[in-house]
Amino acid sequence: MVSNKKQDRENREARSRIRAYQARRAVHEHQENRRMRDNVLAGVGVTVVIVLAIAAQVFFFNGGPGTPAPSASAAATPGAAPTATAGANTGDVPASTLAAGRTWTGTMDLNGIPLGIELDGATAPQAVSSTISLVKSGFYMGVSCHRLTTGGFSVLQCGDPKGDGTGGPGYSYGPVENAPADNVYPAGTIAMARQGGNAYSIGSQFFIVYEDTTIPADAVGGYTVLGRVTSGLDRVKAEIVAAGVEGGATDGKPVVPTTITQVSVK
Numbered sequence: 001m002v003s004n005k006k007q008d009r010e011n012r013e014a015r016s017r018i019r020a021y022q023a024r025r026a027v028h029e030h031q032e033n034r035r036m037r038d039n040v041l042a043g044v045g046v047t048v049v050i051v052l053a054i055a056a057q058v059f060f061f062n063g064g065p066g067t068p069a070p071s072a073s074a075a076a077t078p079g080a081a082p083t084a085t086a087g088a089n090t091g092d093v094p095a096s097t098l099a100a101g102r103t104w105t106g107t108m109d110l111n112g113i114p115l116g117i118e119l120d121g122a123t124a125p126q127a128v129s130s131t132i133s134l135v136k137s138g139f140y141m142g143v144s145c146h147r148l149t150t151g152g153f154s155v156l157q158c159g160d161p162k163g164d165g166t167g168g169p170g171y172s173y174g175p176v177e178n179a180p181a182d183n184v185y186p187a188g189t190i191a192m193a194r195q196g197g198n199a200y201s202i203g204s205q206f207f208i209v210y211e212d213t214t215i216p217a218d219a220v221g222g223y224t225v226l227g228r229v230t231s232g233l234d235r236v237k238a239e240i241v242a243a244g245v246e247g248g249a250t251d252g253k254p255v256v257p258t259t260i261t262q263v264s265v266k
């Protein structure tokens with residue numbers, strides 16, 4: 001009798017251990033499944049954020065810079081770009097012969113930081129001719145660099161007399177000249193901003209690439225490369241770029257207000 005009771009007790013204890021083991025296993029499997037699900041969701045979330053960030057950068061880069069989008073009420077007033085018509089120059093565009101098919105050298109100061117610059121009049125005659133004309137007229141003096149990007153694109157954009165990405169010289173021109181075939185813009189590149197999908201919306205806005213950057217082309221191509229920074233870029237990175245974008249964003253006004261304080265070419 002005692003033996004039977006002992007055996008019953010052992011059987012109950014064994015069943016209890018089995019149930020406890022099964023319970024622990026179920027909890028473990030549930031936790032593993034939940035961990036795997038959370039990891040998948042986290043991965044999807046990160047991917048979505050990255051895709052949206054890149055899409056936002058591309059959209060803003062193609063849609064924000066350059067001259068304003070066509071508008072029936074847009075006026076060709078001094079200091080503002082006229083309505084940009086796809087496939088045609090608008091306004092009094094400087095003759096492309098001003099570039100004289102040669103390399104122009106000069107300096108451009110941002111907040112007093114001197115940058116050595118070269119403009120290639122052979123590969124981008126229209127853009128260089130326009131830039132020379134604007135420089136010699138004093139157009140760029142005191143104009144701000146209204147945009148800095150730090151999230152995938154590495155550019156400092158300048159040349160808008162309005163300071164909000166919608167201004168221009170009162171004319172627009174095209175087409176795109178000397179855009180890189182591989183969409184890679186090396187550090188130091190100086191290129192012209194424009195509207196997305198409109199090769200004839202180039203005006204006075206340009207951007208300086210401070211780190212090697214890939215900028216996807218759109219239906220009308222890439223962005224006109226008119227020259228490069230030959231010296232001083234490190235100071236721009238240290239004194240302007242390093243401070244970042246207002247509000248901790250990756251695209252917007254630089255924390256350090258930046259102004260073109262001098263520019264000359266010869």
